[in-house]
Amino acid sequence: MHIRRKKWARPELAACPFFDAEGESRRGRWREGFADPGKPLHLEMGCGKGVSTAKMAAANPEINYVAVDISEDVLGDARRNIVRACGENPGNIRLLSADICFIGKCFSREDGAERIIISFCNPWSERPKHEKRRLTHPRQLIQYREMLREGGEIWFKTDDDTLYEDSLAYFALCGFEPVTLIRDLAGSGFAPNYISEHEEKYMALGVPIKFGIFRMTEKAPDFDPTRFRLTPGVKKRVLEEISGTMNRKGEKQDV
Numbered sequence: 001m002h003i004r005r006k007k008w009a010r011p012e013l014a015a016c017p018f019f020d021a022e023g024e025s026r027r028g029r030w031r032e033g034f035a036d037p038g039k040p041l042h043l044e045m046g047c048g049k050g051v052s053t054a055k056m057a058a059a060n061p062e063i064n065y066v067a068v069d070i071s072e073d074v075l076g077d078a079r080r081n082i083v084r085a086c087g088e089n090p091g092n093i094r095l096l097s098a099d100i101c102f103i104g105k106c107f108s109r110e111d112g113a114e115r116i117i118i119s120f121c122n123p124w125s126e127r128p129k130h131e132k133r134r135l136t137h138p139r140q141l142i143q144y145r146e147m148l149r150e151g152g153e154i155w156f157k158t159d160d161d162t163l164y165e166d167s168l169a170y171f172a173l174c175g176f177e178p179v180t181l182i183r184d185l186a187g188s189g190f191a192p193n194y195i196s197e198h199e200e201k202y203m204a205l206g207v208p209i210k211f212g213i214f215r216m217t218e219k220a221p222d223f224d225p226t227r228f229r230l231t232p233g234v235k236k237r238v239l240e241e242i243s244g245t246m247n248r249k250g251e252k253q254d255v
């Protein structure tokens with residue numbers, strides 16, 4: 001995705017009271033950075049322009065959010081969207097500039113997030129060797145396991161069928177059980193759903209949005225996630241196992 005450079009983004013972020021240009025110094029202490037550290041902590045990976053982030057933070061003052069992106073150009077837009085929805089200094093959201101591939105450097109078990117949100121991450125579906133760049137790849141999931149609290153959840157949305165099905169396998173192999181699986185989020189009536197910039201775009205094109213909630217279990221992966229490649233055989237086996245818990249539409253709603 002090409003991101004246009006915005007001259008105003010960095011100066012505005014530098015003056016923003018809820019922006020962090022690096023996350024390592026807050027590792028294990030994120031809750032302390034909020035007006036009320038006792039609230040549940042939700043982390044958004046790849047928030048982009050923060051269209052849904054701003055709606056979420058405004059609608060849920062009882063939840064603390066950290067929204068992460070690698071691009072300060074899009075974080076500049078996210079800041080503006082959040083200020084419009086929540087005011088100049090909202091007490092329940094922080095923006096972090098960081099590379100999610102190394103997110104374990106910024107968050108730890110002490111942060112104990114209740115939820116991680118991943119919406120419309122790049123599918124990297126064209127070349128198998130790029131699979132490991134996906135934000136749902138086992139090498140990411142093993143890091144998320146370290147920053148979620150017991151029973152914590154990952155909420156994942158995508159327009160991409162291959163990414164969705166591969167991710168179902170990644171989650172299962174890394175000890176995340178699906179509690180909700182929906183193949184057409186807009187048509188399902190599921191709530192709450194905060195529609196993101198990319199979601200709006202794909203909905204306008206009539207593309208069904210695939211969605212899942214995956215709850216962390218104690219079963220950690222018994223392989224090296226950093227070197228993992230999903231083979232067709234493993235994908236088929238895992239999807240067959242999961243399909244036993246789905247209805248005929250390939251969906252599941254346990255919550």
Ligand SMILES: C[S@@+](CC[C@H](N)C(=O)[O-])C[C@H]1O[C@@H](n2cnc3c(N)ncnc32)[C@H](O)[C@@H]1O
Pocket residue numbers: 001045046047048049050068069070071074098099100101119120121122196197198199
């Ligand atoms: C396709 S956009 C989706 C944005 C938003 N979640 C939405 O649904 O509209 C993906 C976002 O993830 C960010 N991103 C991709 N890889 C990343 C990484 N390794 N670390 C941090 N952010 C990343 C990109 O900068 C981009 O803003």
